[in-house]
Amino acid sequence: MRQPKNEHDFGDWKSRAESFEGELGKAVVGMQRAIRLITTSVFGRGHVMM
DSSP, rough: OOOOOOTOOOHHHHHHHHHHHHHHHHHHTHHHHHHHHHHHHHHTTTTTOO
């Protein structure tokens, strides 16, 4: 029996984050570090220290 996916399926999160970064990179050119930080904050549900 297949287990249901949950929020702890990190392989799925990684692929979603990479896809998100790719799409964001189309609009924000040349700012890979900023894109990574934005991605981290989004997938961290906004829990970041500024």
